[in-house]
Amino acid sequence: MTATRTEAAPIAPTRLADADLDLLLLIRHFELALLDMFGRGELHGTTHTCLGQEYVPVALRPLLDDGDFVFSNHRGHGHYLARFDDPHGLLAEVMGREGAVCHGVGGSQHILRDRYLSTGVQGESAPVAAGVALHLKRTEPGRLALVYLGDGTWGEGAVYEALNMAALWGLPLLLVVENNGIAQSTPTDAQLAGSIGGRARAFGVDHLRVTSTDTEVVRAALTPVLRRVRERSTPYVVELLTHRVGPHSKGDDSRRPEEIAHARAHDWYARYAQAYPEQFGAHDERQRAYVAQVVADVAGRPASRWAEADRG
Amino acid sequence: MAERVVENLNQALHALLADDPALTVLGEDLVDPYGGAFKVTRGLSARWPERVLSTPLSEGGIVGVAGGLALAGQSAIVEIMFSDFVALAFDQLLNFASKSTAMYGRRVPMRLVVRCPTGGNRGYGPTHSQSPLKHFIGIPGLSVHEVSPFHDNRTVLAGMLATGRPGLLFEDKVLYTTRMYADGVVDELFRYDLIGPDADVARIRVDEEEQADCVLVVPGGLAARAVSVARELLLRDDIVCQVLVPSRLWPLDSDNLLPPIARAGRVVVAEESTAGGTWGAELAQVVHRRLWGSLRAPVRLVHSADSVIPTAAHLERTVLVQDTDIHQAVKEVVSGD
Incomplete structure (x- = not known):
């Protein structure tokens, strides 16, 4: 793992379509706005931002169908925004305001909307997604269940139970691992023996490692993977080496300054700004302003309500 | 003479699989000719090979898969071989299946029953004889039932699934070979x-x-x-x-x-x-x-x-x-x- 962390600075990024760039920037400014609000004491509870990792769900967006299931995790705002383009509903959920996707009951890390679900226990979704994949295989062949995992999640036995069943039963289960090199405060090489690829291979499951943080490059690498999962009804593990630019949650980044600098050096945001300043500048400003407007709108709403009939 | 409890359970599962094409039954060693450690699932896989699945030894994973089927609008009945092992599925029951009925701010039906052969008096020792139902009392969104010789299991299981609320069904192992009571009669008194x-x-x-x-x-x-x-x-x-x-x-x-x-x-x-x-x-x-x-x-x-x-x-x-x-x-x- 160490070798991949010290790789040379990546080459210049591919120029993106405006829509992709807008979505990347929407997620970035959404996350920055949350940290800003926490800093000012305007948000309650906790949150986990995906700063630096925004490109993962953006790359996957056109590869997924509304009929596919997506299982997200604690660090899921980017996953949600890439699926629904609904910053108002998500922010209302985080803030407990009217219009919240789940009436403020779930909050940042427990969201269910159509075929998108996030929950807050590591690895727990993997067998659940295997069950969904079993259903899809039987009744909607060609569709898949995608689970976002972190590198830390590979400490959980549930992941292996799910991989085993998915391989045995030929389930269209795609595990997307956002390996950001750190599990909360613990470096990956201090919590994961062997490798994720080796673990996938032990189950006879294909594994692809992608080191690029370029949305287009990642998308091109993942396109045949999703096709294969759909066509062959088979599990697959995709491991994206990524970089957590922000803290684990709010202000809890205990990494050394050079480690944070290393993550920042790989941040698509600064590199893209440098490569395409004109396109970037206008879109960045527009998304920043849009998110500010979302914040103002949602912050002005009344508190969300949880009706008796909705309490299970 | 009335049927034995194990036969009543077996017939209940046959009937439910026949009634509900969306139902899957899964657990360890369920398929024929073995038919489950206590033979409750005997004959099911022969009739419904696609919907009666023997699984790896993965209680947490199995209940997770069942939760996924329920989330997708299906029904699932899981057999845990010995109720002691339901401890391995505690996370899926506590944090996923039961919570999902309410934690997303609206009612989400989860048609899921986890059957647990339970109890002692058979000399199976400390990890195969417990009655762990008390650990599942007071979990929001989770129901707990126990098989009795007075309650028809088809009614019980169908009722549990119909609530849309996940549930555990504990089944005293000593009951399996005893007979159901019928027609309102226990004995001459x-x-x-x-x-x-x-x-x-x-x-x-x-x-x-x-x-x-x-x-x-x-x-x-x-x-x-x-x-x-x-x-x-x-x-x-x-x-x-x-x-x-x-x-x-x-x-x-x-x-x-x-x-x-x-x-x-x-x-x-x-x-x-x-x-x-x-x-x-x-x-x-x-x-x-x-x-x-x-x-x-x-x-x-x-x-x-x-x-x-x-x-x-x-x-x-x-x-x-x-x-x-x-x-x-x-x-x-x-x-x-």
């Missing part, structure tokens, strides 16, 4: 009926006898033993004891349990769980709070000792609740005022 709007509580009483000296409330696994105790009490001690056996243990069926308890004014709750944090303690606090003015004695709890469950039969008896413990408790409660 006792009759039974199912009371309440959902016929959830079996009420066993001396023929035509409304007034009892004591009510004995037990989960299904202790039902036959409780009836035997009630018979002894009547014949030897001239104590009239009414036995109540709720199918659903959690949420507590207070509406159906409390009126007979109030009429008798005395109640013993017996169960096989080891001491501490028991279902009976939860029932007792409800009875004390709601019926304080009608009680002639405090609620008396009978349960197994605070101990691991030994393997050797003579040692196992020293830990698990015995008929004599229940008998003695009722006598003390009745003679105590």
Whole structure:
């Protein structure tokens, strides 16, 4: 793992379509706005931002169908925004305001909307997604269940139970691992023996490692993977080496300054700004302003309500 | 002669699979010719090979898969080989299946039942003899039921799935080879009926006898033993004891349990769980709070000792609740005022 962390600075990024760039920037400014609000004491509870990792769900967006299931995790705002383009509903959920996707009951890390679900226990979704994949295989062949995992999640036995069943039963289960090199405060090489690829291979499951943080490059690498999962009804593990630019949650980044600098050096945001300043500048400003407007709108709403009939 | 409990369960699963094409049954070693460790699933996989699945040894994973099927609008029944092993699925039950019914701010139906062969008296030792239902009492969104010889399992299982609320069905292993009661008859002295709007509580009483000296409330696994105790009490001690056996243990069926308890004014709750944090303690606090003015004695709890469950039969008896413990408790409660 160490070798991949010290790789040379990546080459210049591919120029993106405006829509992709807008979505990347929407997620970035959404996350920055949350940290800003926490800093000012305007948000309650906790949150986990995906700063630096925004490109993962953006790359996957056109590869997924509304009929596919997506299982997200604690660090899921980017996953949600890439699926629904609904910053108002998500922010209302985080803030407990009217219009919240789940009436403020779930909050940042427990969201269910159509075929998108996030929950807050590591690895727990993997067998659940295997069950969904079993259903899809039987009744909607060609569709898949995608689970976002972190590198830390590979400490959980549930992941292996799910991989085993998915391989045995030929389930269209795609595990997307956002390996950001750190599990909360613990470096990956201090919590994961062997490798994720080796673990996938032990189950006879294909594994692809992608080191690029370029949305287009990642998308091109993942396109045949999703096709294969759909066509062959088979599990697959995709491991994206990524970089957590922000803290684990709010202000809890205990990494050394050079480690944070290393993550920042790989941040698509600064590199893209440098490569395409004109396109970037206008879109960045527009998304920043849009998110500010979302914040103002949602912050002005009344508190969300949880009706008796909705309490299970 | 009525069918055995294991046959009733097996027929219930056959009927449910036939009725509901969206139902999957899964667990370890379920398929034929083995047909499950206790043969409850015998013959199912031959008829429905696609919907009756033998799984790897992965209790957490299996319940997770079942939760995924339920999330996708299907129904799932899981067999855990020994209820002790449901501990391995605790996360999926506590944090996923039960919570998903409400934590997304709206009602999400989860048609999922986890069947758990449970209890001791078979010499299986400390990790194959427990009655862990108490660990699942008080989990929001999760129901707990126990098989009894009075409740038809097709009705019970179909009812559990229909609630859209995940549930555990504990099945006392000793019950499997005993016979179901039928037609309201227990023996020449006792009759039974199912009371309440959902016929959830079996009420066993001396023929035509409304007034009892004591009510004995037990989960299904202790039902036959409780009836035997009630018979002894009547014949030897001239104590009239009414036995109540709720199918659903959690949420507590207070509406159906409390009126007979109030009429008798005395109640013993017996169960096989080891001491501490028991279902009976939860029932007792409800009875004390709601019926304080009608009680002639405090609620008396009978349960197994605070101990691991030994393997050797003579040692196992020293830990698990015995008929004599229940008998003695009722006598003390009745003679105590």
